[in-house]
Amino acid sequence: MKVPFFRLRLSAQEKKEVADALASGWITSGPKVSALEKGICALTGARHAVAVSSGTAGLHLALEALGITVGDQVITTPYTMIATIEAILYTGAEPVLVDIDAATLNIDPALIESKITRKTKAIVAVDIAGCPCDYRRLRAIARKYHLALIADAAHSLGADYRGQAVGTLADATVFSFYSTKNLTTGEGGMVLTGRKRLADEIRLLALHGMTSSGWKRYAGGSWKYDVVRLGYKYNLSDVSAALGLGQLRGFEKRQAKRAGLANRYNRKLADLGGLLDLPFCPDGSNHAWHLYVIRPIPERWGISRDRLIVELENRGVGCGVHFIPIHTFTHVKKILPVGRYHLPICEREAGRAISLPLYPDLTLREADYVCEVIHELAKRFVG
């Protein structure tokens, strides 16, 4: 059997939404984008949402609109996708990396305070794999030191922390609608905030700093506008938003499928307890199940993590690694003082992480096959 790491199947309804957008006579940012913003606000309970061209763009704009600039420091995690760090670098600020909690793989709030300096202006927390960070502690630190708190929620649309939806837990929350994410527009993203002025600033920055959009001008508004900031071209098109609207309709159902598959993995791999660590989500939080990351216990296996991935792939099981620690990349080593970093937990956990296939189109039969292969490999390679 072949189980790809990811497979996207769009419904007839989703394709129809895109076809309708194409036929509507207006294909860039317009009514579909506004409808998607409203839809994500309704889903999360957030007050304001601004659609953007990617999660990376959303992080950049959130940081800039919150005043992060050259000479500032922003605390974040090394266990993330490079986009988190690139967005901080775009503002001219320095990312300061803080080690993670081994159970959740999220930034460890207990290690943050010792890294705060007079230059620290913000924390960017990442909900790895869809498990919400410890927002109660992060918010307390942010309040105490007057820092902005930004949630990189690229993985966690649909998750909640102690009953409160991701999207409402930080000064700004950024979702990614990249092709593999829990809700996709192909490429795209969204910034959510409870603060209208922040949302207005982000909207302005996302479209050249112009006071009026093309849709407003051509749909009966005045041709006049001003440019009041150095902005960017980070808007989302209506064609992309149409796909997002279609995806939004099926969101709860797809999330239930992801949770059901994660449960299946949990049950079928439970007996490998002392050989593998399975994903962990703290009591009271709901995981979005974007990724299912297992961590073999290296001392128990006669082969390395990398070889284990090859063995899985040889048996038709596609795998991913989330993530390669960002301070090990060539470019990051050139520009950040990585020699001074002490990030042993990130290095240990990233070195044993394997992401298994997890997506709504995955069948229970396929998930069971993945578990059978892991059992077979455990029999063969565990000493």
Ligand SMILES: Cc1ncc(COP(=O)(O)O)c(C=O)c1O
């Ligand atoms: C943790 C994290 N942050 C940010 C991003 C960037 O999102 P995008 O690809 O939409 O720019 C990603 C994308 O995979 C991600 O995994």
